[in-house]
Amino acid sequence: xxxxxxxxxxxxPAVASPVHLELDRVRGILALTLARPEKKxxxxxxxxxxxxxxxxxxxxxxxxxxxxxxxxxxxxxxxxDIQVMRASAGDAPALLxxxxxGLNRVVQAIHDLPKPVVAKxxxxxxxxxxxxxxxxxxxxxxxxxxxxxxxxxxGLIPDTGGTxxxxxxxxxxxxxxxxxxxxxxxxxxxxxxxxxxxxxPRGGLDKATGDLLATLVDGPGSTLALAKHALHRxxxxxxxxxxxxxxxxxxxxxxxAEHAEGRDAFFERRKPAFRRAPRQG
Numbered sequence: 001x002x003x004x005x006x007x008x009x010x011x012x013p014a015v016a017s018p019v020h021l022e023l024d025r026v027r028g029i030l031a032l033t034l035a036r037p038e039k040k041x042x043x044x045x046x047x048x049x050x051x052x053x054x055x056x057x058x059x060x061x062x063x064x065x066x067x068x069x070x071x072x073x074x075x076x077x078x079x080x081d082i083q084v085m086r087a088s089a090g091d092a093p094a095l096l097x098x099x100x101x102g103l104n105r106v107v108q109a110i111h112d113l114p115k116p117v118v119a120k121x122x123x124x125x126x127x128x129x130x131x132x133x134x135x136x137x138x139x140x141x142x143x144x145x146x147x148x149x150x151x152x153x154x155g156l157i158p159d160t161g162g163t164x165x166x167x168x169x170x171x172x173x174x175x176x177x178x179x180x181x182x183x184x185x186x187x188x189x190x191x192x193x194x195x196x197x198x199x200x201p202r203g204g205l206d207k208a209t210g211d212l213l214a215t216l217v218d219g220p221g222s223t224l225a226l227a228k229h230a231l232h233r234x235x236x237x238x239x240x241x242x243x244x245x246x247x248x249x250x251x252x253x254x255x256x257a258e259h260a261e262g263r264d265a266f267f268e269r270r271k272p273a274f275r276r277a278p279r280q281g
Contacts, residue, residue: 017035017050018034018035018036018044018046018047018050019032019033019034019035019047019050019051019054020032020033020035020072021033021050021053021054021057023061023063023064025063027213027214027217028063028064028065028066028217028275029064029065029066029067029068029213029217030054030057030058030061030064030066030067030068031067031068031070032050032051032054032055032067032068032069032070033069033070033071033072034047034069034070034071034072034076034077035071035072036072037071037072037073037074037075038073039078039081040073040075040077040078041071041072041073041075041076041077041078041129042077042078042079042080042081042082042129043077043079043080043081043102043103043128043129043132044081044083044084045084045098045102048102048103048105048106049102051106052102052105052106052109054067055067055106055109055110055113055117056109058113058115059109059112059113059114059115064115065115065216065217065221065275066115066116066117066118066213066216066217067113067115067116067117067118068118068119068120068209068213069117069118069119069120069132069133069136070119070120070122070209071120071121071122071123073123074122074123074124075123075124075125076121076122076123076124076125076129076133076145077125077126077128077129077130077132077133078124078125078126078127078129079125079126079127079128079129079130079150079151080103080127080128080159082154084098085154099159103128103132103159103160104159104161106132107132107135107160107161110135110136110137111135111232114225114228114229115221115224115225116137116138116216116224116228117136117137117138118136118137118138118139118140118209118212118213118216119132119133119134119136119138119139119140120140120205120206120209121133121139121140121141121142121145121187121196122142122145122202122205123142123145124145124146124147125145125147126147126148126149126150127148127149127150127151127158128159128160128162130147130148130149131149131158131159131160131161131162131165132160133196134165134169134190134195134196135160135161135165137228138197138212139190139195139196139197140196140197140198140199140200140205140208140209140212141187141190141191141196141198141199141200142187142199142200142201142202142205143187143188143199143200143201143202144187144202145186145187146184146185146186146187147184147185147186147187147189147190147195148182148183148184148185149162149166149178149179149182150182151179151182152179152180152181152182153182157179158179162179163175163179166178166179168235169193169194169195170193170194170195174193187199217275218274218275219274220256220258220259220261220262220272220274220277221258221274221275222253222256222257222258223253223256223258223259226249226252226253227249229249230245230246230249233245234246256277257277258272258274258277260277261273261274261276261277262274
């Protein structure tokens with residue numbers, strides 16, 4: 001993993017790797033950048049391994065307050081690597097092991113990470129690449145980007161948690177249409193349907209993403225983590241269970257240093273300095 005302990009603002013040396021990991025300790029951001037533009041950033045086992053490694057590093061490093069998922073080139077991600085599929089054609093156990101050990105673990109790591117994960121989608125995304133972007137906590141998408149759940153074009157069903165995510169976000173009927181037809185949809189559609197946060201002209205995407213990340217990393221990290229936990233766990237919960245979990249998470253937030261800082265700042269009529277508060281967890 002690329003680390004910037006000596007100079008957090010320095011760029012990592014270029015390496016022949018399908019994922020570039022860049023840690024900025026000053027800002028508290030770990031950037032994971034898909035770096036196979038010649039393959040349209042298709043997801044092969046090594047790419048998934050490095051993504052998972054990066055997410056686990058973010059989980060374990062108290063200096064990391066947010067994760068950025070980005071990509072090089074004109075395409076964000078073309079989905080699963082068709083060459084890998086071809087090499088294991090007819091081997092269902094190999095496919096099952098690859099999904100369970102790769103894509104599934106990456107999606108679970110994004111959901112379980114007690115820190116925000118932001119996708120910066122600069123270009124088109126298809127199949128698993130589209131779903132991966134939408135599985136992030138927040139996604140900013142270039143206004144000219146297009147998406148498609150293209151699994152049907154190779155005779156497959158959505159993976160990467162697509163069959164779990166889509167009905168919850170876009171509704172069952174639209175999910176069926178997108179899955180059954182593989183129809184392309186626009187960045188504007190993705191935002192309107194709740195799959196992405198907002199569209200941005202590609203030339204302004206870096207700034208918009210940077211501004212969003214700055215807001216997140218300067219926020220109350222421990223309580224953002226508690227809120228993420230409550231929001232995810234309450235997706236399928238009954239109202240009673242949801243209220244109880246919410247109360248327990250609020251009680252935990254009440255004891256954090258961030259809450260103490262926010263409370264004191266309110267009475268002192270100043271902006272809270274959450275990053276100076278001792279981080280818990």
